[in-house]
Every structure is written in structure tokens, then in C-alpha cells.
Amino acid sequence: MLDIKDLVGGYGNVQILNGASLKVMPGQIVALLGGNGTGKSTLLKATSGLIRPWGGSITFDGGRIEGLRPDAIVRRGLVQVTQGKEAFPAMTVEENLRLGAYTVGSRAKTAQALERVYTYFPILKEKRTQLSGTLSGGQLQMVCIGRGLMSSPKMIMLDEPSAALAPQVVMDIFRTIYRITQDGMTVLMVEQNVRMALLLAEYGYVIKDGIIHIEGPAADLIHDDNVRLSYLGGTVANREASL
Amino acid sequence: MEFFIDLLIIGVSIGMIYALVALGISLIFSGLDIVHFAHGEIYMIGAFVGLTIFQHLNIGYVPTLILAVIITGFIGVLIERLFYRRLTSAGGGYTVAGMGMVIAGFGMSIVLQNLAYLIWGPKALPFPVPYGMPLEIGNLSLPMSYVWIVIAALVFMGVLHLVMRKTMIGLAMRAVAHNKDIAYLSGVNVPLMISTIFGIACALGAAAGVLVGPINYVQVLMGIGILVKAFAAAVVGGFGSLPGAVLGGLLVGVVESLGAGYISGTYKDIYAFVLLIFVLMVKPTGILGVEAKVKA
Numbered sequence: 001m002l003d004i005k006d007l008v009g010g011y012g013n014v015q016i017l018n019g020a021s022l023k024v025m026p027g028q029i030v031a032l033l034g035g036n037g038t039g040k041s042t043l044l045k046a047t048s049g050l051i052r053p054w055g056g057s058i059t060f061d062g063g064r065i066e067g068l069r070p071d072a073i074v075r076r077g078l079v080q081v082t083q084g085k086e087a088f089p090a091m092t093v094e095e096n097l098r099l100g101a102y103t104v105g106s107r108a109k110t111a112q113a114l115e116r117v118y119t120y121f122p123i124l125k126e127k128r129t130q131l132s133g134t135l136s137g138g139q140l141q142m143v144c145i146g147r148g149l150m151s152s153p154k155m156i157m158l159d160e161p162s163a164a165l166a167p168q169v170v171m172d173i174f175r176t177i178y179r180i181t182q183d184g185m186t187v188l189m190v191e192q193n194v195r196m197a198l199l200l201a202e203y204g205y206v207i208k209d210g211i212i213h214i215e216g217p218a219a220d221l222i223h224d225d226n227v228r229l230s231y232l233g234g235t236v237a238n239r240e241a242s243l
Numbered sequence: 244m245e246f247f248i249d250l251l252i253i254g255v256s257i258g259m260i261y262a263l264v265a266l267g268i269s270l271i272f273s274g275l276d277i278v279h280f281a282h283g284e285i286y287m288i289g290a291f292v293g294l295t296i297f298q299h300l301n302i303g304y305v306p307t308l309i310l311a312v313i314i315t316g317f318i319g320v321l322i323e324r325l326f327y328r329r330l331t332s333a334g335g336g337y338t339v340a341g342m343g344m345v346i347a348g349f350g351m352s353i354v355l356q357n358l359a360y361l362i363w364g365p366k367a368l369p370f371p372v373p374y375g376m377p378l379e380i381g382n383l384s385l386p387m388s389y390v391w392i393v394i395a396a397l398v399f400m401g402v403l404h405l406v407m408r409k410t411m412i413g414l415a416m417r418a419v420a421h422n423k424d425i426a427y428l429s430g431v432n433v434p435l436m437i438s439t440i441f442g443i444a445c446a447l448g449a450a451a452g453v454l455v456g457p458i459n460y461v462q463v464l465m466g467i468g469i470l471v472k473a474f475a476a477a478v479v480g481g482f483g484s485l486p487g488a489v490l491g492g493l494l495v496g497v498v499e500s501l502g503a504g505y506i507s508g509t510y511k512d513i514y515a516f517v518l519l520i521f522v523l524m525v526k527p528t529g530i531l532g533v534e535a536k537v538k539a
Contacts, residue, residue, distance in 0.1 A: 074428065074429070082425065086424075088417065088421050090417070095414055099415065099418050099426075099431070148428075
């Protein structure tokens with residue numbers, strides 16, 4: 001579904017991505033892991049069109065999308081949900097969600113998408129007339145994911161959906177992401193919460209210095225000594241104990 | 244008391260003119276992150292376009308107003324596409340390019356003044372609209388030109404409000420004003436939306452120009468004074484806030500009119516700024532202003 005090859009890019013004259021390649025198959029949940037400043041978010045932004053890649057190719061659903069404007073990429077069915085729970089505080093919950101259906105252009109389909117988002121996040125239906133500026137962090141994250149789903153995309157890219165949320169809320173969000181993929185959505189997820197991400201994902205990539213460093217099925221990565229040492233806070237010695 | 248009401252009516256109608264221009268300045272600021280210093284000239288061009296249509300097409304005042312508003316709106320879109328786009332896409336108000344944008348605005352105002360001078364000449368032209376008899380309410384007699392300004396301005400503001408609140412385009416414009424990246428990722432064609440915002444702002448400026456024509460002359464330098472007043476109005480109401488622009492415009496208009504009537508007409512242009520300084524002392528964000536937009 002998504003095939004990124006040798007992606008090079010950055011901001012201004014600072015190069016961050018040094019030829020990253022990754023693949024996401026239809027219906028898969030793929031986790032993109034890595035420490036701070038390794039290029040995870042940059043990779044997502046280059047893919048969604050927020051920054052223009054300097055080199056490499058991005059193929060989505062059979063067509064090349066590198067260098068397209070973000071709204072054109074949304075129209076092709078690839079949506080990014082950014083980090084930091086960015087909603088429009090002066091708009092109501094429902095207005096925020098409706099904005100996500102901007103490319104849909106049909107009232108009936110928008111209403112349908114809205115109902116589906118409300119089944120994933122029932123709390124948003126209760127709060128639909130409230131300004132999103134008054135929501136809690138978890139609810140705000142739900143608004144952002146919901147807005148991403150409103151255009152009924154083929155694939156969604158989530159940038160740290162669990163960042164700065166309470167553990168219970170993180171569980172809720174991950175459970176819903178799982179439900180969404182069960183309904184046929186393809187997901188590429190950047191996460192700091194490596195253990196949770198690898199439990200949910202089928203396949204994982206570890207990015208380091210703007211290049212894919214380790215990749216493999218999530219079940220293998222969770223046992224991989226390098227991944228464990230770097231991101232799971234365990235040591236090789238206490239491997240058995242921690243699992 | 245009658246004198247007071249007369250002044251109030253004049254103040255409110257002039258305030259509506261300030262409000263329309265201030266709305267444009269606020270819209271552009273919220274959408275493009277720039278302060279548009281050529282907006283007074285857009286108002287002037289709008290007035291001339293209206294006058295030309297009125298003289299040559301003979302289609303009555305209301306169709307003239309609507310046509311002038313649409314044409315000037317498209318002129319605005321053209322100006323944004325051809326000249327401002329490069330500067331705003333480099334970052335807008337909070338960057339070095341934003342400084343360039345301020346200069347570009349002043350440059351544009353000089354260009355438009357000279358263009359208008361070439362096309363319409365230096366003379367102040369009358370905009371003779373046959374309004375008929377003043378409206379009589381009790382002891383009051385309201386000149387129809389003032390009544391028209393208030394009604395037409397309210398209609399434009401009402402339409403703007405409905406568009407912003409009830410349509411997908413309005414939702415997209417509000418999104419672009421707040422966060423362009425998220426608007427983009429929601430599938431909004433951000434460059435098109437920026438052109439639309441700029442076009443609407445210019446259309447409102449033109450409306451003000453055509454409305455003020457019949458009570459004033461239409462002339463090349465009419466944009467200079469209004470820019471400063473409308474700017475004061477926008478700041479008094481809260482820069483970037485649309486309801487604030489309307490409130491600020493009305494306040495500036497009324498304060499100016501009452502000041503001219505009761506204190507002295509000689510210092511007419513000072514009252515707006517006394518009000519501005521007073522409001523900024525009490526509430527630095529303006530009356531309806533919120534904290535400055537924070538950029539991610």
C-alpha cells in the first residue's frame with residue numbers, strides 16, 4: 001500500500017532523513033520506532049506532503065505521491081494525524097471532525113463518517129457541541145484521530161498517539177486503534193511507547209540517524225536484544241525476568 | 244438630545260465603514276499572518292470601480308455595489324496570487340519574510356494610488372446617488388445615505404458571519420487562520436483558501452468604498468486616512484478578531500463623531516487614537532482580543 005524508498009529530506013538546510021525505506025502492506029499495522037530526533041516525524045511529514053522530500057520515492061496505492069501538496073495526498077486516501085493533539089480550540093468537537101471530511105463533498109457521506117467516528121469514540125458524541133479547547137488531553141487525541149478518519153482514508157499515519165496521556169487513556173486509544181484496523185484500516189504508527197506499539201503492530205521499523213536501522217515482525221523485534229537494550233529499558237541479562 | 248442622536252447616527256454609519264475595512268484587515272491578518280498596509284487603497288479602488296460602473300452601466304446603486312464588490316474581490320485575489328504569495332509562503336508575519344510583507348504592502352499602496360491616478364485622474368469625483376427624501380422618524384430626519392450605509396454594512400457582515408459559521412468554506416477558512424498544517428492535513432487546499440480570504444477582505448473594503456462614496460467624494464488619496472482609522476478600530480476591538488473589528492469600528496466612529504460634535508471638529512482625527520491608547524492601557528489585547536496566536 002505504502003512504499004517509501006531511499007527517502008531523503010529535512011528542514012531548511014538540515015538533513016534529517018538519509019535514505020529511509022519502509023513498506024506498509026494493506027490492512028497492516030506498522031510501528032515506526034526510534035529515539036528523539038531520529039527522523040520519525042520528519043518521515044511522516046515528508047510522506048503526508050507537509051515537507052517536500054529532497055530525494056527518494058513514495059508510492060501510495062499504486063501512484064507516486066512525493067512532492068504533492070498535502071490536500072492532494074489526503075484526496076488519494078492517505079491521512080496523517082500529527083503529534084501534539086493539534087485541534088482547533090475555537091471550534092466545536094463536531095466542527096473539528098467535519099473539517100476532516102472537507103474532501104468528501106457529500107452531506108450523506110459526511111454524516112455517515114461522523115456516525116462511525118462516534119461509534120469509535122462515544123465520548124465525542126456527548127461533547128460534540130463543546131469547544132475542543134475545553135477537552136482533556138485524551139479527548140483531544142480522539143478528536144484528532146477522528147478528524148483523520150472523517151475522509152474515510154485507505155491508510156492513516158499516527159504520530160505518537162499515546163504521547164502525554166495517562167496510562168488508562170493510552171490503553172483506550174490503543175484499543176480503539178486496534179478496532180479501527182480490524183475494520184480494514186491500514187496504520188503506520190510512530191510511537192515512543194515501544195512495548196505497546198510492538199504488541200499492537202504486526203511489523204516494526206527502528207529508525208536511527210534518518211535511516212532504517214532494524215526491521216522485522218513485531219513479535220521478533222520485541223525479543224530483539226538491540227531493540228530491548230535501546231528502547232525497552234531492559235538488559236540482555238534480565239530478559240527472561242522482564243517478559 | 245437631538246444633537247446627540249444626530250451625532251450618534253453619523254458616528255454609527257461612519258463606524259460601519261471603519262468596521263468593514265477593519266474586518267478586511269483582521270481577516271487578512273488572521274489568514275495570512277500579515278498586516279495589509281495597502282488595504283486603504285483597495286477601499287479607494289473599490290470606490291472608483293463602483294463609480295465607474297455607476298456612471299457607465301446605469302444599473303442602479305445596489306447592483307453597482309454588488310458588482311463593484313465582486314470585481315474588487317477578484318482584483319484582490321489577483322494581487323495576492325501575483326505579488327504577496329511568494330512572501331507569505333516564505334513564512335508570513337513572524338519571520339523576516341513578514342517584514343518584507345509590510346514593505347510590500349506599502350509599495351502596493353503607492354502602486355495602486357498611482358494606477359488610480361492614471362486611470363481616474365487627480366480630481367475628487369462626486370458619486371451622485373439619488374437617495375430621495377430623508378427618512379423621518381418623529382423629530383428626527385435621517386439622510387437616506389446614512390441609513391443605506393448601516394443597512395448594507397449589516398447585510399455584508401451578516402453574510403460574512405453565515406459563511407464563516409455555517410459553510411464548509413467558512414470552516415476551512417477558520418482552520419487556515421488557526422493552523423495551516425492541520426488545515427492541509429484535513430484536505431483543505433490552503434493556497435486557494437488564502438486567496439479566498441484575501442479576496443473576501445478586499446470585497447469588504449470595496450463595499451466600504453462604494454458606500455462612503457455618496458457622502459464623500461471619491462479621490463485617489465481617500466485610502467490613507469481610512470487605513471489608519473480602520474487599523475485603530477481593529478486594534479481597539481482586538482486584532483484578528485472579526486466581532487472585535489465590528490465593535491472597534493463602531494466605537495471609533497461614534498467616539499470620533501461625538502468628539503467632533505461636543506469638543507471640537509478641528510481635532511476630529513485625534514479622538515480615534517485617544518480611544519486606542521485608552522483601550523490599550525486597560526486591555527492590551529483589545530476589547531475582544533485573545534492572546535496572540537501561538538505558532539507551532
